[in-house]
Amino acid sequence: MSALSGITVLELSRVLAGPWCGMILADLGADVIKLESFDGDDTRGLGPPFLDGMSAYFACCNRNKRSLAIDLRTPESRPLVEALVREADVLVENYRTGGAEALGVGYDALSAINPRLVYCSISGYGRQGPGAAWPGYDYVVQAEAGLMSVTGPADGEPYKVGVAVADLATGQNAATAILAALMQRHRTGKGQRIDVSLFDSQLALLANVGSAALFTGGEAARHGNAHASIVPYQAFHAADGEFVLAVASEKLWMETCHLLGREDWLRDPRYVNNASRVEHREALCAELAALFIGQPVAHWLGLFAGAGVPAAPINSVRQALDHPVAHARGMRILMEGVPMVGSPLKLSASPPRLERAPPALGQHSDEIARGCGFEPEALRLAGAIR
Structure with missing residues (x-):
């Protein structure tokens, strides 16, 4: 059995931080049901490149999941949503603050249905505080939370990192917090709300650079490809x-x-x-x-x-992907014809699973509806699912 076999996760998130969290849990064995609007996750259209209609961006963070295309604004979808929530262990959402509540999937409403639910909110600047209503994008947060000021040539302009590290760190922090909350639920029988933000995650990622600024009271310098505290x-x-x-x-x-x-x-x-x-x-x-x-x-x-x-x-990206260590460590995988980078989590007794390629939009809508006791065609005719 996988480490998280028997855990059901409802993923009401899109783009990268939330889906990255969901994929970590899915790789570890959780049944992750990705609830998507009829338009689908934004990253489905972010390309090129595409492979048989699937974007590389979507593929990088959505394997091992099932996709349910659902219109949460339609009252006819509510019975299915509540049935899913009653059986779920975890819910991950990254709506703008207030968005989940407007759709009837906020923490208060869903925890009343299932008090054992671990409810994880991912946002740009947290659900409380002066930035609660601000939109959160990795590039903006890299700038605002200090990372760009220490990235790039020492005598040049600030640079962003080449991948969305604020999003990725937030997704990993969310997964860690979810696992901790599940451990606590095992002791208390109660779920809780988790509030993880890009800004907090990026600020914490400053690590020794942030610590040095606190020690000195001065600004951190940019060192290009050198290190602030180690030479050479x-x-x-x-x-x-x-x-x-x-x-x-x-x-x-x-x-x-x-x-x-x-x-x-x-x-x-x-x-x-x-x-x-x-x-x-x-x-x-x-x-x-x-x-x-x-x-x-x-x-x-x-x-x-x-x-x-x-x-x-x-190395170039291609050289890194072709590195003998990448092959030896199982970091190059192929799932139903979709090439992907593998999971870095190596568990001896319950290794990450490789069961489902990233799903097509609504690929599992009928299966999920029937599993909850609903007739898919009736829901489809009512405009609840696709």
Whole structure:
């Protein structure tokens, strides 16, 4: 059995954060029923690329789910919704604040039907506070919650990260909170409401950078491909390309100096420890740059690999997907002809399942309706489902 076998999740969310949360739970074995409007999740139309009508965006976060196309605004859909809620363990929604209540699927209404329901709300800025009514988009939150200010060239403009990290972190935080709430429900028999936001998640992702700003009271600087607190820990140019070097301990620094034939750096007061190297980063990195430009990337990677000093090429996305580790770890999967990145969660006794490709819109509407004791054609004629 999968880890979450027997858990039913109603996913009333779209785009990325909510569906990412739902897919984590689905991969772990939950029966995730994705309730979509008749237009479907927004990401169904976000492309190219498409594969047989399915967008790559939708495919990345919707496997192992069943799709129910339903019009929550139609009174005729209400009996089916209530039947689903009575049997559900978890509900995930990411409507604008007040939107779920307007559709009759807010926490108060649904917890009255099922007090054991774990109800997770995902929003841009939280369900309370000055941003409760604001729309939440990853790009905007990367800017507003500080990430862009520390991303990009040190002497250039702020950059966003190349993937929607605020959305993804929020989805993972939501899944973690849901699992914790299910554990508590096991003890108390009662569900609860969870409030997870993109802004909170992105602010927490600042990690040591945010902590340093709190310690100093000053602004965090942008360091490009270098590290604010570790030197050398950045990208360097070799004769034929770039690679990254991560010397994150004094032991590794000693090994690096020996490998490069620069034992004199171990005696240089400017480089004697990491704090000194951070203070004199420009001088040290200039010396390293002059050294590395003399040989190709493969030379330096071979040298460092032999001594266990972390270094790597800067791979393209295709190169990363084709990496031998990606294949060995089951991170390349094919589900009913749909290529996907696999789950990073490795459980020895209950590994993530690979049962359902991302669903077509309303693919399981009839199956779900019948499972709740309703005649699909009657609901369809009433405009409740498709």
